[in-house]
Amino acid sequence: FLREDIDEEVAKLLELKAQLGDDGKTQFVLKTPKGTRDYNPKQMAIREKVFNTIIRCFKRHGAETIDTPVFELKETLTGKYGEDSKLIYDLKDQGGELLSLRYDLTVPFARYLAMNKITNIKRYHIAKVYRRDNPAMTRGRYREFYQCDFDIAGQYDAMIPDAECLKIVHEILNELDLGDFRIKVNDRRILDGMFAVCGVPDDKFRTICSTVDKLDKMSWEDVKKEMVNEKGLSEEAADQIGEYVSMQGGMDLAERLLQDHKMSQSKQACAGLSDIKLLFKYLQLFHVTDKVVFDLSLARGLDYYTGVIYEAVLTQAGTVSAANEAQNDTNAEESVSVGSVAGGGRYDGLVGMFDPKGRRVPCVGVSIGIERIFSIMEQKAEASPQKVRTTEVQIMVASAQKNLLEERLQLISELWNAGIKAELMYKKNPKLLSQLQYCEEAGIPLVAILGEQELKDGVVKLRVVATREEVDISRADLISEIKRRTEA
Numbered sequence: 001f002l003r004e005d006i007d008e009e010v011a012k013l014l015e016l017k018a019q020l021g022d023d024g025k026t027q028f029v030l031k032t033p034k035g036t037r038d039y040n041p042k043q044m045a046i047r048e049k050v051f052n053t054i055i056r057c058f059k060r061h062g063a064e065t066i067d068t069p070v071f072e073l074k075e076t077l078t079g080k081y082g083e084d085s086k087l088i089y090d091l092k093d094q095g096g097e098l099l100s101l102r103y104d105l106t107v108p109f110a111r112y113l114a115m116n117k118i119t120n121i122k123r124y125h126i127a128k129v130y131r132r133d134n135p136a137m138t139r140g141r142y143r144e145f146y147q148c149d150f151d152i153a154g155q156y157d158a159m160i161p162d163a164e165c166l167k168i169v170h171e172i173l174n175e176l177d178l179g180d181f182r183i184k185v186n187d188r189r190i191l192d193g194m195f196a197v198c199g200v201p202d203d204k205f206r207t208i209c210s211t212v213d214k215l216d217k218m219s220w221e222d223v224k225k226e227m228v229n230e231k232g233l234s235e236e237a238a239d240q241i242g243e244y245v246s247m248q249g250g251m252d253l254a255e256r257l258l259q260d261h262k263m264s265q266s267k268q269a270c271a272g273l274s275d276i277k278l279l280f281k282y283l284q285l286f287h288v289t290d291k292v293v294f295d296l297s298l299a300r301g302l303d304y305y306t307g308v309i310y311e312a313v314l315t316q317a318g319t320v321s322a323a324n325e326a327q328n329d330t331n332a333e334e335s336v337s338v339g340s341v342a343g344g345g346r347y348d349g350l351v352g353m354f355d356p357k358g359r360r361v362p363c364v365g366v367s368i369g370i371e372r373i374f375s376i377m378e379q380k381a382e383a384s385p386q387k388v389r390t391t392e393v394q395i396m397v398a399s400a401q402k403n404l405l406e407e408r409l410q411l412i413s414e415l416w417n418a419g420i421k422a423e424l425m426y427k428k429n430p431k432l433l434s435q436l437q438y439c440e441e442a443g444i445p446l447v448a449i450l451g452e453q454e455l456k457d458g459v460v461k462l463r464v465v466a467t468r469e470e471v472d473i474s475r476a477d478l479i480s481e482i483k484r485r486t487e488a
Helices: 002-020 041-060 082-087 106-115 160-176 188-197 202-216 220-230 235-245 251-259 267-285 329-336 350-354 370-383 405-417 432-442 452-457 475-486
Strands: 071-073 099-101 121-130 144-153 181-187 292-295 308-314 340-346 363-368 395-399 446-450 459-464 470-474
Touching: 041 121, 041 144, 041 160, 041 370, 071 106, 106 121, 106 144, 106 350, 106 363, 144 160, 144 370, 160 181, 160 267, 160 308, 160 340, 160 363, 181 188, 181 267, 188 202, 188 235, 188 267, 202 220, 202 235, 220 235, 251 267, 251 292, 267 292, 267 308, 340 370, 395 405, 395 432, 405 446, 405 475, 432 446, 446 452, 446 475, 452 459, 459 475, 470 475
Parallel strands: 181 292, 395 446
Antiparallel strands: 071 099, 121 144, 144 363, 181 308, 308 340, 340 363, 446 459, 459 470
16 A cells, blocks of 8 residues: 555656656746736837826826835725625735735725825826736736726815816827727716615615626626525515616706606705716816716726716717617617726725724726727737837938948947937948848838948938938938937
């Protein structure tokens, strides 16, 4: 019996030795961890462009930026995310502090405000967050991904910062040119008021809310089933909720619901509806109401929202019309298939949860769904005949004859010192043709060609790669000429 055990262990060891190979080197598994990915230069060029567009918009609206650690104390994150808390990545105890990787940028922001006693700030934060999702199950869901947040904290008059957040979403989606989109708007107080008048018990508000949030992925029948069978809600209450969550419209719908015999019984719902009316008034002044729709089915799963909530979805051309109040199912199905690209809302209680004295700092913010935007931009780039440039080199310093390496190094140094993006081939005597071919492949627009004659005359032959035209430029004028031709 013992002998068999020993033989088995020996066989295992021999197998391991065979895996190690002759030189005792381990055979590495070459893969990225589950739910993560590498980005190649082409993908990074697209990402950078998107980030720059978004940051420009945030700065245009007067935001400053902060950074927080990638991990927080576990207790900071616990209890802030409702049913999604199971996705928090806990780290192994490293002696003393129980830590978790940040799940989003909002909770760290609230912790930062409370810790530093900040009551007013307009900030953006772009950084990676971590979720222990099961990435194989859902397409495009990663365990590590970027979030891109803009938030306004402070005690201000109703709906002014909220309207600006929606304006920002509108500007970014327009500028990125991703196709048609809609921004759905609702209010947590309207939802809670609706639950109350439809007969949902207080202790079931949050859990029913997270079920309603699934309406963009599930049919009403399935949502109702979950409410009744899994969450124990009465069928009558579920049917009443069903009537309301099918409503969509604009300011007119808010006015109608204020007159609604059931809704008007809830003080909370009325406060929310009045704010929605005010919000639409400001959005009209910002000229963005063409894309905004008041949608009672919008719930957003996170627990910390207290007021206005919103979500931007990409739609296939013309499937959702903001004027279209009662939509038929086929349209609704089509419009959600592209998915959400931004979301946010008002969370007035979160900072108070951290503050030892419970001091409230009202906040409203928006998170841009950067990963989804990247994948759309990548698809667009693949489909486009235009090549994505992965460098920004303006000019190649080349030579037409041998033994001019030192002259090339001198010239490129002058260019670099003047802030010009330049490259040369790392060879003593490269062939002119291979230098020109490299420019075509890399999309470098200009070549500065040095030869004996040019050096004697104090000029450089400037060649335009696209048209092949060549012109002699004096060394003194070269830098301004390069800038003139490439910095349009």
